[in-house]
Amino acid sequence: MDTLRISLWLNIGLILLLVVGCVYIIKLIKSKTVDESGIDKIIDLYKVVLITTVSAIIANIVADYFKERDYDKNEMMTFNEYIPYVIDTTGAIDKKINFCKFFASVTPKGDLRDGWEKYTLYLETEKGKLQNITNSSKAKTESLIQKDVPPTNEELANLETEEAQKQKILTNINAVENTSYLVILGADNNVKDTEPEIKWAKEHINPNAIIYKKRNWYRTVIPVNTTYEDAKAIAKQVRSIAPKRGAYVVSLKTWCSSTTFSPEENCIICN
16 A cells, blocks of 8 residues: 555645635735735635644655555565575575565555566566576587587587576576586497596596486486586586596586486486
């Protein structure tokens, strides 16, 4: 309820009445239909009404201001217990958007409702950016997979740059992507050829290193089930120990739509 706006219109109405009264007195003076003593009495009465009305208007403005502030404060306290759901860093962006849309629809018109609507629009805009980056990463990943040679350092850097952009957006909106990450060390045409690299990765980086097969390439992969920053740290560790090895980070959701384990080849098939 916008009590300040209602009060404003009421005060404007009172001011208009005062103006009408002033015009009426001026007409009486000019028309000389009332003698001077009567005019003086009317003017004195008008002064009293003017002072009283102006004082009342000022008092109403001040009182309504504090009422509006208390109302907004109480309204904010009502939503206060739900704020953790908005800033929850474990929440997906769609969950946040639906939550904000709900409160934008049930909150009375005013600053709070405008705030919910603006934040909903902001989240939807950021979601669109995330989708564009994801689509671009998928397209580039598919392009690299279909090549007959391993990806160049520049191509790997482009993938990591897009993933970093996505992570920055997620951080800004306090959201997470429900996915794991893969640190990819290299690619071979034959599963036997991966044995030296998988052995090196298990000994020097992480004992959980495993082979992922995507299309006709066998890749030495270190799965990371924690955060993107942890995956980046592992990739950096690989490059620091063996600068010639190209290690890059991809999102499991982006890189593989589904996975199955192949006992025959002892690797994970990435579909």
